[in-house]
Amino acid sequence: MLVSKYSAGLFIMLVAALLVGILVVGCSSDSEKRMAPHSIVLTLHGDASTSRAFTWVTAQPDTPTIIEIAVTDPSASFEQSAKLTFEGQTSPLAVGNHTAEVIGIHKVEATGLQPATTYSYRVGSGREGEWSSLLSFKTDPPPQEDTAMTFINVTDSQGITSADFKIWGKTLNQAFKQFPRARFIVHNGDLTENPEDERAWEQWFEQASPSITRVPILPVTGNHDEITDKEKDSSWPLATRFNLPNNGAADAPVGTNYSLDIGSAHIAVLNTEAAIDEQSDWLRQDLAATHQPWLIVALHRGPYGGNTYKKVKEWVDIFDTYKVDLVLQGHNHEYSRSYPLRNGQITGKADAPVADHAGTVYVVTNASGAKLNEKKEDRFYHAVHLQNGQPMFAAITIQKDTLVYEAYTADGMPVDRFAIHH
Secondary structure, X not given: OHHHHHHHHHHHHHHHHXXXXXXXXXXXXXXXXXXXXXXXXXXXXXXXXXOEEEEEEEOOOOOOOEEEEEEOOOOOOOOOOOEEEEEOEEEEEEOOOOOOOEEEEEEEEEOOOOOOOEEEEEEEOOOOOOEOOOEEEEOOOOOOOOOOEEEEEEOOOOEOOHHHHHHHHHHHHHHHHHOOOOOEEEEOOOOEOOOOOHHHHHHHHHHHHHHHOOOOEEEOOOHHHOEEEOOEEEEOHHHHHOOXXXXXXXXXXXXXXXXXXXXXXXXXXXXXXXXXXXXXXXXXXXXXXXXXXXXXXXXXXOOOOOOOOHHHHHHHHHHHHHOOOEEEEEOOOOEEEEOOEEOOEEOOOOOOOEEOXXXXXXXXXXXXXXXXXXXXXXXXXXXXXXOOOOOEEEEEEEEOOEEEEEEEEOOOOEEEEEEEEO
């Protein structure tokens, strides 16, 4: 009887120990998951051949921001490789509607990299168990090398549910399936429906992760990317969640108006939601200062989309003055491509290449997510105008004196194509 009681007691002790072990392991796993970096995204601050900028999120608002980078070497592991280490800044961000949750936003820039080189990298706090998985990117060739450059254009991923963001992910994945060497992405705004919905942001990043952890993205601020609350000042989530250049108009919110050179293109990003007049002065100076042969502007509410946004009429005059080649637009959730336009007049044909800076072409690449609007009325400027009921993307390729724009559905079916020649 004593043996039986002893055995029963031992059994209870063993079960209790096992349960405690399970709880400890569970807590450790949850803790590691909680500390793991997520929503990792590449952007650009400067020379795409020698630098990359990074942002990621953790649950801790006060942990260090560290990235380790190594040249990919098949003969050595990442741990054995000679690594470059860069330290950045961590900022707290209160998330959710009227909650006390605070997350950490981590930003860092890696500079002094070698052109046309593939690197492996990981981000984290520098402590064991707090690193991301191993990722990779490739720097651009030197700017002086006149090689073909392709980039992806999407807009209005604007989701709410998990199913919405899966559509966005499918669109972006198809774009890189067809154009695996595309160097970067331009997103023309309205990334999510509600910029205060933290889960929506997580799902946006999660679905885009195969691409945006590998190639830089240049986001445009849309009307759904601004938080406006009568009890607080407006805020701009893109400036928080993306590490973007700070070279725009002084009165424009940081990260919503900027420009940079990539390859032979100069790309100016404008914010149609704030400081429009101030950006006009900046835009004149910006376009006057560049020596790049190709001029591209990206904005959200377009002057020549499915309908017109009259508040940016002065910008159109500036595009005309400096002979901007291409204006990438969003907002209308339909496909729209203008004739080449100059001074409000059609200067070319729908099915012929635009030659010798005859006019600017304005496009809206439908939407990349679930929300598709009814086709608006045709306008005089529409060369192609349709609603095919399909999320879409475009690939833009620049090679020497030719730019080719190709639009596709999320299933990879061609929709439209045009060329611009210098």
